[in-house]
Amino acid sequence: ESIDLKDPSLLQTKAFIAGNWQDADSGATFEVRNPATGGALAQVPQMGAAETRRAIEAANAAWGAWRAQTAKARGAILRKWYELMLANADDLAAIMTAEQGKPLAEAKGEIQYAASFLEWFGEEGKRVYGDTIPSPAADRRLVVVKEPIGVCAAITPWNFPAAMITRKAGPALAAGCPMVVKPAEATPLSALALALLAERAGVPAGIFSVVTGDPKAIGAEMTSNALVRKLSFTGSTGVGRLLMSQSAPTIKKLSLELGGNAPFIVFDDADLDAAVVGAIASKYRNSGQTCVCANRIYVHEKVYDAFAEKLRAAVAQQLKVGRGTEPGVTLGPLINEAALLKVEAHIADALSKGAQVVTGGKRHALGHHFFEPTILTGVTSSMMVAKEETFGPVAPLFKFGSDDEVVRMANDTEFGLAAYFYSRDIGRVWRVAEALEYGMVGINTGLISNEVAPFGGVKQSGLGREGSHYGIDEYVVVKYLCMGI
Numbered sequence: 001e002s003i004d005l006k007d008p009s010l011l012q013t014k015a016f017i018a019g020n021w022q023d024a025d026s027g028a029t030f031e032v033r034n035p036a037t038g039g040a041l042a043q044v045p046q047m048g049a050a051e052t053r054r055a056i057e058a059a060n061a062a063w064g065a066w067r068a069q070t071a072k073a074r075g076a077i078l079r080k081w082y083e084l085m086l087a088n089a090d091d092l093a094a095i096m097t098a099e100q101g102k103p104l105a106e107a108k109g110e111i112q113y114a115a116s117f118l119e120w121f122g123e124e125g126k127r128v129y130g131d132t133i134p135s136p137a138a139d140r141r142l143v144v145v146k147e148p149i150g151v152c153a154a155i156t157p158w159n160f161p162a163a164m165i166t167r168k169a170g171p172a173l174a175a176g177c178p179m180v181v182k183p184a185e186a187t188p189l190s191a192l193a194l195a196l197l198a199e200r201a202g203v204p205a206g207i208f209s210v211v212t213g214d215p216k217a218i219g220a221e222m223t224s225n226a227l228v229r230k231l232s233f234t235g236s237t238g239v240g241r242l243l244m245s246q247s248a249p250t251i252k253k254l255s256l257e258l259g260g261n262a263p264f265i266v267f268d269d270a271d272l273d274a275a276v277v278g279a280i281a282s283k284y285r286n287s288g289q290t291c292v293c294a295n296r297i298y299v300h301e302k303v304y305d306a307f308a309e310k311l312r313a314a315v316a317q318q319l320k321v322g323r324g325t326e327p328g329v330t331l332g333p334l335i336n337e338a339a340l341l342k343v344e345a346h347i348a349d350a351l352s353k354g355a356q357v358v359t360g361g362k363r364h365a366l367g368h369h370f371f372e373p374t375i376l377t378g379v380t381s382s383m384m385v386a387k388e389e390t391f392g393p394v395a396p397l398f399k400f401g402s403d404d405e406v407v408r409m410a411n412d413t414e415f416g417l418a419a420y421f422y423s424r425d426i427g428r429v430w431r432v433a434e435a436l437e438y439g440m441v442g443i444n445t446g447l448i449s450n451e452v453a454p455f456g457g458v459k460q461s462g463l464g465r466e467g468s469h470y471g472i473d474e475y476v477v478v479k480y481l482c483m484g485i
């Protein structure tokens with residue numbers, strides 16, 4: 001299956017290590033498929049530990065010259081990379097839609113979002129300020145400087161094939177660190193296109209490498225290699241836990257963006273129409289496959305029926321399932337068969353315990369990996385949808401009576417990434433915002449992510465923050481200089 005591109009050279013099918021486009025040592029490849037059709041898009045190298053080690057060693061060798069450049073010079077290269085992403089946005093979106101499935105308009109939105117991290121951090125690199133500390137001793141001067149941590153590794157997921165890479169590479173490179181990335185198996189083509197643009201932007205050889213292939217072998221090398229000082233991972237909590245334990249022997253600094261189980265609360269004083277707009281955006285974006293998607297929708301009993309009806313009408317009017325390349329489509333396919341099976345299991349479990357289907361509830365007539373946008377009512381805390389991230393287009397509506405009750409239910413999870421609520425009462429807004437045990441809270445909005453704000457979770461949703469001035473701290477270490485005079 002071919003992808004129609006203005007610049008066909010963006011479709012790279014070799015890995016990018018130390019500034020060279022390479023095959024696996026063994027010559028082995030794996031197939032990238034279009035989730036909307038099942039068609040084969042490309043074969044990319046099935047690499048393992050040896051290739052990863054070479055990428056890490058090349059990064060370490062290139063590090064000294066990169067950190068010696070001024071932040072302004074690094075920023076100029078990141079700016080160029082950003083501009084190339086925007087100039088090639090149509091092609092990058094076409095590649096993303098082909099391998100990931102999201103509608104073209106959403107893919108283009110992700111390219112803008114992804115590029116914004118390169119622009120932002122290219123600037124922010126100039127502001128990695130240190131401190132001077134008044135000394136307790138008259139004959140000493142105390143100075144704090146911040147230095148790049150060193151070689152960084154990144155392991156990224158398929159749901160945001162471009163943005164999860166630039167959100168890590170932007171701050172790493174801006175701070176003066178090289179980075180080796182392992183993209184998800186489902187979406188390596190977006191990562192390789194980014195590598196090509198990095199090369200064209202003037203990122204030096206070895207400073208940004210993309211290794212495709214076996215997650216276990218590549219992950220084992222990235223975590224055990226002592227040259228790697230920092231690992232940044234976005235993905236499931238299970239794999240995050242594994243990588244954290246594998247990183248223990250070499251005491252790596254970690255950033256982990258793991259699973260969520262976002263509550264979305266509609267209080268009885270909410271603007272219901274605004275809450276519906278927010279719920280549609282937060283729940284069905286990327287077909288429900290984001291870690292900040294509303295997973296549990298709690299609606300006050302006084303407005304439950306009215307909200308359910310408004311949401312049903314909005315889903316019927318606004319959502320269109322289909323191939324991402326078709327105009328007007330808002331819901332692409334899910335990523336793979338396993339994703340469909342999980343969604344089906346969550347719905348079957350809910351129905352067996354008394355929930356009802358308002359709309360959807362089954363695979364879409366289009367076949368492949370398409371699923372109907374679904375709303376369930378009569379959902380309770382004993383159901384799987386309350387405990388696990390569904391990662392699909394299913395909106396389960398829970399009923400609640402009091403603020404205390406809903407805050408308790410919202411916090412009753414090991415996750416703590418994003419939460420949302422709708423209320424117009426200023427006192428309630430503060431009380432609930434403070435009571436929610438989450439790293440990010442959307443208040444009267446369903447969309448919270450941007451490059452200038454800190455993205456990240458508490459509890460088992462992870463460690464560290466990405467985006468914003470906090471995001472660059474993850475890639476620097478503090479050095480204290482004590483000078484006798």
Ligand code: ADP
Nearest residue numbers: 155156157183184185215216219234235236239
């Ligand atoms: P998802 O359920 O979203 O696919 P995963 O956590 O499985 O989430 O995948 C996120 C990333 O982690 C992908 O790049 C995947 O290849 C990688 N990954 C999965 N298992 C491992 C592992 N054992 N070691 C290193 N990386 C892994």
